[in-house]
Amino acid sequence: MGRRAQRNDPDGLRNAIIDQAFEAFTVHGFGSTSIGDLKAAMGVSGGAFSHHFPTKKALGLAVIRERVAASIEATWIDPLRRAPSAISGLDAVFLSVIDELDANGKVSGCPLGNLAVELSRQDDDLRLEMDAIYARWRAVIAERLPHRASEDPAGPGDADGLATLVVATFTGGITMAKASQTSEPLRRSWQRLRSLLAAS
Amino acid sequence: MGRRAQRNDPDGLRNAIIDQAFEAFTVHGFGSTSIGDLKAAMGVSGGAFSHHFPTKKALGLAVIRERVAASIEATWIDPLRRAPSAISGLDAVFLSVIDELDANGKVSGCPLGNLAVELSRQDDDLRLEMDAIYARWRAVIAERLPHRASEDPAGPGDADGLATLVVATFTGGITMAKASQTSEPLRRSWQRLRSLLAAS
DNA sequence: TGTAAAACAGGACAGTTGACCTGTTTGGAG
DNA sequence: CTCCAAACAGGTCAACTGTCCTGTTTTACA
Numbered sequence: 001m002g003r004r005a006q007r008n009d010p011d012g013l014r015n016a017i018i019d020q021a022f023e024a025f026t027v028h029g030f031g032s033t034s035i036g037d038l039k040a041a042m043g044v045s046g047g048a049f050s051h052h053f054p055t056k057k058a059l060g061l062a063v064i065r066e067r068v069a070a071s072i073e074a075t076w077i078d079p080l081r082r083a084p085s086a087i088s089g090l091d092a093v094f095l096s097v098i099d100e101l102d103a104n105g106k107v108s109g110c111p112l113g114n115l116a117v118e119l120s121r122q123d124d125d126l127r128l129e130m131d132a133i134y135a136r137w138r139a140v141i142a143e144r145l146p147h148r149a150s151e152d153p154a155g156p157g158d159a160d161g162l163a164t165l166v167v168a169t170f171t172g173g174i175t176m177a178k179a180s181q182t183s184e185p186l187r188r189s190w191q192r193l194r195s196l197l198a199a200s
Numbered sequence: 201m202g203r204r205a206q207r208n209d210p211d212g213l214r215n216a217i218i219d220q221a222f223e224a225f226t227v228h229g230f231g232s233t234s235i236g237d238l239k240a241a242m243g244v245s246g247g248a249f250s251h252h253f254p255t256k257k258a259l260g261l262a263v264i265r266e267r268v269a270a271s272i273e274a275t276w277i278d279p280l281r282r283a284p285s286a287i288s289g290l291d292a293v294f295l296s297v298i299d300e301l302d303a304n305g306k307v308s309g310c311p312l313g314n315l316a317v318e319l320s321r322q323d324d325d326l327r328l329e330m331d332a333i334y335a336r337w338r339a340v341i342a343e344r345l346p347h348r349a350s351e352d353p354a355g356p357g358d359a360d361g362l363a364t365l366v367v368a369t370f371t372g373g374i375t376m377a378k379a380s381q382t383s384e385p386l387r388r389s390w391q392r393l394r395s396l397l398a399a400s
Numbered sequence: 401t402g403t404a405a406a407a408c409a410g411g412a413c414a415g416t417t418g419a420c421c422t423g424t425t426t427g428g429a430g
Numbered sequence: 431c432t433c434c435a436a437a438c439a440g441g442t443c444a445a446c447t448g449t450c451c452t453g454t455t456t457t458a459c460a
Contacts, residue, residue, distance in 0.1 A: 208406085208407055209407095210406080210407060210408095213407085213408090244408090245411095246408095246410065246411075247409050247410070247411095248407070248409075249408095251407060251408065252407090
């Protein structure tokens, strides 16, 4: 796993910092995580830190590009593409997240959603990066959904709209789950959406 | 409206501070809003401020109890109760929020959702207060929905589950809207959920 | 009117924050 | 080996944060 560098290991240190920052940003948020905390927790000097990430914004950008995007990829994109059908893939993803929440005990929320809420109105560069992740997230869901191009774009054949609804349900469900520190809001949201999809 | 106090007006000053704080918390977030900013913006002395709100947490608690809850009440509860049917009420609420977003230009997100994401893992007292607002929000939607108690609680008759799905759709939709600074994700999410509800 | 509490003024305070700066060491190219 | 840039060490620094403290004015009430 994370190999310790006795000599210089710029990529290793850089990745270790991003890992730690991703964890801290997800649990405590961007603003509530000081680079002093990160430096102290890892025993990294200020010189090394500012060499890899001259500003906190640079660190945030790297975390979003290289960890937040990857976490969506690992949690959503990959399982969805491997699933035999769209509905079974979505079901597996929701269930696995819910199980993880229950096993973990604490609900920290969606890494992307947390940062999107906190930073979208603070920095446009970070916001654009996160918006692109949301767009890809929706697009991959939509491409697995049945397309009925002949129908009304606002009707039941609108795969893009349905993909947006799925992501919204997840994001909103996990927000309520965070407020209640229980997986139940997320579980009930998906349970209800799934039954609506099955009935249609 | 807000009457200016030439003499002492404790309630007026207190309300003015909470108003300003609610606005700032909604737009910039709790952590990114300093009490120094609030004091400077209003010309309030430190003595007056700490008299009404000895700590920042006390201010946050007051904002949640007296403004965030009220904003959900005004935007959701009241219109829903006045609407001729559940579906028309929900439609009116979503449309009015979307219209306001388009008119405003900037998307700041849901006041409750923003604070829930930022503070749920930082302070349990604040979290409990917000969880209660979510619970009431869901309950009022559920009570307007058709109940079919004889059916499977996980089936189409589960009004509580459907209410949770509606709040999740709104919360998640507005989170994506904030990331894109466009009302479109929220609009498409509701459009799609509404068509699913109509078809069921 | 007298008096005590509430409401407010203004500033001090210690602790943190993010950024930066000057040196030293490491590693790769020639 | 030479040399220079990258990688890192360790500390400084000004700005800012939330809280608290001492004093003054206003208000409620007996």
